[in-house]
Amino acid sequence: MPGYNLPKTYDFSAIEEPLYAWWEEKGFFKPWNDPNLPNFDPSHKPFVISIPPPNVTGELHLGHAMFVAMEDLMIRYHRMKGEPTLWIPGTDHAGIATQLLVERELAKEGLRREQLGRDEFLRRVWAWKEKYGNIITRQIRRLGASCDWSRERFTLDAGLSRAVREAFVRLYEKGLIYRGLRMINWSPGLRTAVSDLEVEYSEEPGTLYYFKYVLADDPNTYIPVATTRPETILGDTAVAVHPQDERYSAFVGRKVRVPILNRLIPVISDPYVDPQFGTGALKVTPAHDPNDYQIALRHNLEIINIMTEEARINEAGGPYAGLDRFECRKKLWEDMRAAGLVIKEEPYTLTVPRSQRGGEIIEPRLSEQWFVRIKPLAEAALRAVQEGRIRIIPERFTKIYYNWMENIQDWCISRQLWWGHRIPVWYCDDCGAMTVAREDPTHCATCGSMRIHQDEDVLDTWFSSGLWPFSTLGWPEETPDYKYFYPTSVLETGYDILFFWVARMIMFGLEFTGREPFHTVYLHGLIRDEHGQKMSKTKGNVIDPLEVMNQMGTDALRFTLLVGSTPGNDINLSLKKVEANRNFANKVWNAGRFVIGALDMCPLAPQGAPQWTLADSWIWARLQNLLREVERLFESYQFGEAGRQIYDFFWSEFADWYIEIAKIQLAEGGDRAFYTAYTLVRVLDTCLRLLHPFTPFVTEALWGHLKKAAQSKSEAFAPKEGWAEALIIARWPEPKAAEEWEEQKVAEFSLIQEIVRAIRNVRTEKKVPPARKIPTVMVAGEHADMLKEQTQILAALAGIASDHFHILEKRDTKPGNEITLVVSGIEVYIPLADLVDPAEERTRLETELSEAEQQIARLEALLAGPFAQRAPSHIVEKERQKLETFRETAQRLREQLQALGE
């Protein structure tokens, strides 16, 4: 009995790693149709996903687990459908994150990167990357990701760097990249610019500070002004009021004195000022506020920067120079209070810009940076979605995408970091011209001078990520991979990076390749804890996917993520759910053990043509229905629902009913046993295929055992197309149109199930010991023949004593002292004197009768109304059938009650 040689419990820990190694070694992760090989056939359409590149120095979290599960599901599905399938893995260099990590390490040695110099520092980062860079990819393997590792890419690889260089130069040449002095978001901690998207705004309690702007020519008069950031007073270059504001019109054109510094600045009028806010007079700090900067441009105001890169006050701040921005706020305010310039303070809720990374307060800063002129790119990207060339799932995100694309601002792409793609721009020390080149230049393109130096900054990591779908395939080279695999098929990622990444890939893809980089965008939700809270270290509710896999297996985690989620919606993950799915994997394993064992209990070959039993036909019909459902759901990206249906079929129909009945059929021996084993093998085989994209390990392992057992038994158990080398490349089950006989068999089997449940129910109610067999008489009218054929099964499943079991068409003797059930018009009598209490029996029958009568009344009303005329006939017919059955049931119940009354 080979089935029983398998362990009783599915032991994932012994199976996962070797299985993954085997898949990879066998080359199953590579597309079977490879444009680099001689037998390549370009006529097959490939299915391609490029992985959302994780941070090269990162470690696995549930977000990774989610996208790997989701993408591996799609990849395995398409691979099994026979499409040449490619999933390109890789990582990105994560400029800021990685640089921070290495700087932190340096700090332990008491070093700063400036002390090492750029080259030495970069050498250290690369060393770091070599050392820790493959942790994340190893962890991704652990999840079962079937990506083609021979094509792995890294954003700082030579090839991808070339793509970045090419992209930059092209945009520059088209005038879509420019350098300019702009108000940007500055991260004082990181000492670099960040993009708009990297800033988060949070409402926080703060203070509104009211103070006096004293008139230069009249020390006793002042304009009251309110601010949330008093330290910026040091950089004020005007006070602005609304042109129509009569309170202040007399002051316009005059000068006021900057507190403490005593600089004289003008009072101006500008419609931007909101007379309702604060005092209605606005202090203008052009170098430290985007709106003030605009005002300054309109009025030609002086622009005074008062802060260093680290947000300390610089020499422009006079006595406050050297103070941190918040220390300065306190000190200045105290000094102003002492000088009698303070009016009052009010609690005020402010909107604080914070760095998405680290959370420090972002400082608006006037600075020279590189920008992408985004409008033309965005317009094309907008059209691609509007015209349906790219579809976003779930659909509601298209609106969000439109909204962002329509209001997009130029993208600040320069970062004051060292780790990244250095901006390919050289400045001439002689003529001052810029040279922008694909190859590092040796001299100035304008004057020929050799005295040139490269821009110090690097590009935003997302700039290189935006090229990912094609840079990974060799672009700008027209490589065989690029020509065959691009455009890719589906881009799958979390909705939180729709703008950061997806939108930019679409813009860049269209701009550089002239094609949409993918036809479908599938967005998954974020993973939260079991009560919907965001996971965070401070809350202590972080679930480590590696730990979960160690405890419950990769399949359990994957199945939980896949089945517990719906497109675009967040998922609340609890370990209880993972545990339930571990149990499912174990259920599959054990059903497999049974089927494999069954092969030993049947003959090698049948004597005659199959005589399918009701159960055989039923499970087959249900399986066919499942195939149709799964196909429909996969096509509409409803993977979770598909998984749920497979789960339900496997457990509640195949395992709970068919396997139980198969035990009886196998015991019959002969052809019955053979065809039962055959059905078991076929259904299990099909289920394993359907489940494989969800739970690759347990299915592959079990399928291997099944294949071996079946092969060693007889070729008669092989699938039509023969046994594939491995489940991962076995054929996906294709659905067929429903056949005539299916409905009838399903209906008949439902009746069997109903009867069995009714008897089990009454057994429990009457506390009949499980082992006790009970006598039973069924009176089944037109169903009698059908039920007779199922005698054995009914007896076994309901615990009926075979030699006291009678199925009749009609009953002529009067009912005696017995329990009576009526199931869909079929009478079931259990003559057990010791169990019967006539009063109880009467009550039970009355309750059931009243329920039936309620249904009859409901259905009669329904069928008497407009429903009968308006609803489709098959729906009406269904209700008529129901009514008929209830009437019959009610009639039987009345007879019983009458008999009881005699």
Place this chain on the structure above:
RNA sequence: GGGCGGAUAGCUCAGUAGGUUAGAGCGCCUCCCUUACAAGGAGGAGGUCAUGGGUUCGAGUCCCGUUCCGCCCA
């Protein structure tokens, strides 16, 4: 301020072709170690599908309004 999502069993959620007795997992109650599986089996309790209207023969599902929770953008 604009947009989006959610509200279904004690908890977490499915229910995306509208079909008339609303499902799962977990939790709870009863019983059972029956040779696939106690990570299991059998039975059971538990829901006016947030709310008010509308469309329809028929609404958890479609439309409009309201309330609460969450997210995104400005």
